[in-house]
Amino acid sequence: MVLDNLGGSLRNALRKIASANKIDKALVDEAVREIQRALLQADVNVKLVMELSNKIKERALNEKPPAGMNPREHVINIVYQELINLVGKGADIPLQKQNIMLVGLQGSGKTTTAAKLATYFQRKGLRAAVVCADTFRAGAYDQVKALCERQGIFFYGEKGNPDAPEVARHGLEATKRYDVRIVDTAGRHALESDLIQEMKDIHAVVQADQKLLVMDAALGQQASEQARAFNEAVQITGVIITKLDGTAKGGGALSAVAETRTSVAFIGVGETPADLERFEADRFISRLLGMGDIKTLIERAQEVQAEEEVDVESLMRGKFTLKDMYKQMEAMNKLGPLKQIMQMLPLGGMGVELSDKEFAATKDRLDKYRVIMDSMTEVELEDPKIITVSRIKRISRGSGTSPEMVRELLKSHSAMQKAIKGMRGGAGKMNMKRLMKRFGPGTKA
Ligand SMILES: Nc1nc2c(ncn2[C@@H]2O[C@H](COP(=O)(O)OP(=O)(O)O)[C@@H](O)[C@H]2O)c(=O)[nH]1
Ligand SMILES: [Mg+2]
CATH class of the missing domain: 1.10.260.30 (Signal recognition particle, SRP54 subunit, M-domain)
Structure with missing residues (x-):
């Protein structure tokens, strides 16, 4: 998958540790420098990288390996654990009746993700429907319609009604019989005050149990600013990082998650409704490091x-x-x-x-x-x-x-x-x- 470059550089750093004759300060410093370089290149925020490096150094040089673990394995394990801490535990999205609201900038993948999420819940035996509360973009309704019809997913939308909160309210009424109602909202090209106000208004109607921020993995440092703004507007409960199947670096989005103290709920790994995965930190990092489990x-x-x-x-x-x-x-x-x-x-x-x-x-x-x-x-x-x-x-x-x-x-x-x-x-x-x-x-x- 993605983050190939990041994974490759991190693997190199680990290999250096694994082949060392002796774990000492010079070796740890060198390995940490390599890890830093890898993370910075992947757009991970500088402050987070420094925090991570300090923790790895401190633990690698001061902690005694647990019984049965040699010093090399011990240090590799520390790096692994700290990387997991960096990306955080995955957000818990229970399999139950709930309303989910998707927010994010235009093009981040909200609408695609709405269909993916509905598919995900339906596969788990829950009845899911999509409400199209994007009244901003001209083709929004038709896109939702096409995506949902193809998957046999019930959807609600009002072509021509510009009042997004009203459409959301109607949509919730029309989807009463469904267990999981996913409200797709509009985005803008940039963070604008009217977008933020619209989110707040829709939120007041929907009272969503989950407010998920959809973010493109290609976002660099500006990911944090976005996450903060949406978090202030609706208190996001989790993040979905999309397009992790591409060449994106992912580090910007991951940093935003760490900074806003939220967590990743799902990752999008393709354009079809099946390309959505639950995010589990340990699996994600293991895969990044190419170590299986x-x-x-x-x-x-x-x-x-x-x-x-x-x-x-x-x-x-x-x-x-x-x-x-x-x-x-x-x-x-x-x-x-x-x-x-x-x-x-x-x-x-x-x-x-x-x-x-x-x-x-x-x-x-x-x-x-x-x-x-x-x-x-x-x-x-x-x-x-x-x-x-x-x-x-x-x-x-x-x-x-x-x-x-x-x-x-x-x-x-x-x-x-x-x-x-x-x-x-x-x-x-x-x-x-x-x-x-x-x-x-x-x-x-
Ligand atoms: N490769 C890939 N493309 C995606 C993914 N999620 C969304 N897209 C594409 O990104 C574009 C914008 O998605 P859309 O759902 O319309 O974004 P929205 O404006 O936030 O609703 C579309 O061309 C999608 O097919 C993903 O996980 N992987
Ligand atoms: Mg959309």
């Missing part, structure tokens, strides 16, 4: 990491058996479906990303190891040192692999075992991924 990813990463970390001291006291190694490799491979996070988080902090090929190779290797290990006795699995040349032959024959494969498995094991033994007692925990990467076959040690 980042929350799930971070949760999964935490789980996997917990499994990966082995207690080195107990390993040094006890034995590191072939089974232990297999378990570790299996844990590592669980990350497989989480390709997205793998792309972001370099393995074991070594700045090495696993390619598709390497993934497939690890999976292959795991499958082979499983077969080989199935052909070993319990004693051999517990203490691979006893595996002699003749045993290797037997195991390779039994598993339908080659003696080389068996030797490769044993070599990996002994390399990892040595590394573990070589660790000082104080190490506590270590990251197995790093070891796997270094000592796994097929990679240069």
Whole structure:
């Protein structure tokens, strides 16, 4: 979708954090600078950008990562959370009987949105109708008529009557039987006092439960002024940002929402009545960052990491058996479906990303190891040192692999075992991924 540029630049900043060896002030400053640049280019208001940057810096440098989250994931999570705070929680539009009034400048997408909203509520099982209270623009009535008739939506309008509040009153009477009544109003090319007065007059008649400001995503800094004016006139209860399917930047409208302390209710993502989406901050930001559902990813990463970390001291006291190694490799491979996070988080902090090929190779290797290990006795699995040349032959024959494969498995094991033994007692925990990467076959040690 839109905001492609913004998303791209933000992703770059996150990737920088993800591939950092160490999270320190210099790195956070650099990443925040990049985020700032991205947001400013997308027309997000300077003041908001500064507030966001300060919060990210402050939290990234002072907050301790929660258990199970490494410092990189922690900082990425902070950026994600603060971006969600910036766009705010979505406005709550309940599925119930209500009157909705749409306000906004001409061309912002009110009439199109009226038909979209009616369609939305009808799909949810509510009876919806549109009242055309735009008596300003010549073609307004015909546009509503065409849009609604195509969708089988009941609409009311009076061609030729210039009294907008009166048309609104008649319209409400004519649509009494409907659950959700959507009143479409006129706009002007600019904010003018007669427009504001008209909004107030219509509002006095309609007494709408929801007063939604429709704003074009292409609006830059002037979005805030508009939002303030409409908010003062009718106390808007939410914002609909339209044309987010285009090349618009969206940041102006988002800033207006933040500044007027309202929230986004829906986003328009196309010209047809189906192109309306409920706005959910976390989904919106996840999508912007191209991470699918980042929350799930971070949760999964935490789980996997917990499994990966082995207690080195107990390993040094006890034995590191072939089974232990297999378990570790299996844990590592669980990350497989989480390709997205793998792309972001370099393995074991070594700045090495696993390619598709390497993934497939690890999976292959795991499958082979499983077969080989199935052909070993319990004693051999517990203490691979006893595996002699003749045993290797037997195991390779039994598993339908080659003696080389068996030797490769044993070599990996002994390399990892040595590394573990070589660790000082104080190490506590270590990251197995790093070891796997270094000592796994097929990679240069
Ligand atoms: N691409 C796109 N076009 C939209 C969207 N919403 C409205 N439009 C177009 O914007 C133009 C103005 O819309 P309209 O509903 O007449 O605006 P109004 O003057 O506020 O009633 C029309 O050509 C619509 O088709 C949207 O979400 N995406
Ligand atoms: Mg209109």
